[in-house]
Amino acid sequence: MVETLPQVTIGEDERLDLENLATGAFHPVRGFMTREETLSVAQEMRLPSGAVWTIPILLQLQERPRVGKGDQVVLTHREKPVALLQVEDAYELDLKTLSRQVFGTESEDHPGVKKLLAKGPYALGGRVEVLAWRPRGPLEKTPDEVQALFQQRGWRKVVAFQTRNAPHRAHEYLIRLGLELADGVLVHPILGAKKEDDFPTEVIVKAYQTLIEGFLPGERVVLFGLATPMRYAGPREAVFHALVRKNFGATHFLVGRDHAGAGDFYDPYAAHRIFDQLPPLGIEIVKVKAVFHCPLCGGIASENTCPDHHRERRTSISMTKVRFLLREGKTPPAELVRPELIPILQEGV
Ligand SMILES: [Zn+2]
Structure with a gap:
């Protein structure tokens, strides 16, 4: 029967997200969004049901689809049927308006906008049923599996830490803060597509494993991955990241400076303020400043803990800086990144 249905080819990002829809990682979103859902999310940051949701989950197409409401479609990936889509809506997107609403800009210098525009102006919405799951890596667990692990360990308070990069000292500070607050910390790096100047996934995972094994209480930190692309939608993506981690069983979510930002597109604390405009999300947001x-505090500090010591003597910590030094053949100082991680990071620049 599958052979006789119309086929639609999907890309890597859509393959990942259709599985996230199916596992409940994107709960309460159950399918690729219809026009009504997309507009509601873009304009109101809510689903039509009223539930908060900030990022459209789209199945975009380059060409006008020849199917409509009520049709069944086979989604194929690398020429293999991977899912059935029950079409609820076939529609055209206003990509420029959508870019402005979701990313706050129409600039194609923004990696999220660039991708949205490149994927085409048509979309199919509807529920999906997975026919063939991707082979899952050891770090990829479903929300049910992760929640079961927390239960088994007796963790009632779990802080989730989102990351798209290898850990530097500021990331480590946030994880330690999580350990002070909760029974355990879920380190949950993005395994999907990222910008070219982020570290490759293998390097990120290896660096976290080394950090956790050597320097953190391993029985209170778990490392799993979230297979979804980065959108770089700043504040809106911070909310999306929090909602997804709630689905994985986290009770708290860390949001640092410029969460999910790209370049200078967002105010560094817009991703803190957005939560003030929204009703409680069922997950506590732990906001941490830069x-x-x-050197005067004598270690890693934040704008909340350092009494405004000479700013010019502070060393700001960023992966851009670490990568720059590594590319120049220099060793980043220990204030930026643990020396033990440098050989791993060198493999990824
Ligand atoms: Zn200080």
């Missing part, structure tokens, strides 16, 4: 090394 983290840096301060």
Whole structure:
């Protein structure tokens, strides 16, 4: 029967997200969004049901689809049928308006906008049924599996830490903060597509494993991955990241400076303020300001803990800086990144 249905080819990002829809990682979103859902999310940051949701989950197409409401479609990936889509809506997107609403800009210099525009102006919405799951890596667990692990360990308070990069000292500070607050920390790096200047996934995972094994209480930190692309939608993506981690069983979510930002597109604390405009999400947001090394505090500190010591003596910590030094053949100082991680990071620049 599958052979006789119309086929639609999907890309890597859509393959990942259709599985996230099916596992409940994107609960309460159950399918690729219809026009009504997309507009509601873009304009109101809500689903038509009223539930908060900030990022459209789209199945975009380059060409006008020849199917409509009520049709069944086979989604194929690399020429293999991977899912059935029950079409609820076939529609055209206003990509420029959508870019402005979701990313706050129409600039194609923004990696999220660039991708949205490149994927085409048509979309199919509807529920999906997975026919063939991707082979899952050891770090990829479903929300049910992760929640079961927390239960088994007796963790009632779990802080989730989202990351798209290898850990530097500021990331480590946030994880330690999570350990002070909760029974355990879920380190949950993005395994999907990222910008070219982010570290490759293998390097990120290896660096976290080394950090956790050598320097953190391993029985209170778990490392799993979230297979979805980065959108770089700043504040809106911070909310999306929090909602997804709630689905994985986290009770708290860390949001640092410029969460999910790209370049200078967002105010560094827009991703803190957005939560003030929204009703409680069922997950506590732990907002942390800029983290840096301060020689007068004598270590890693934040804008919340350093009494405004000489700013010029602070060392700001960023992966852009670490990568720049590594590319120049220099060794980043220990205030930026643990020396033990440098050989791993060198493989990824
Ligand atoms: Zn200080």
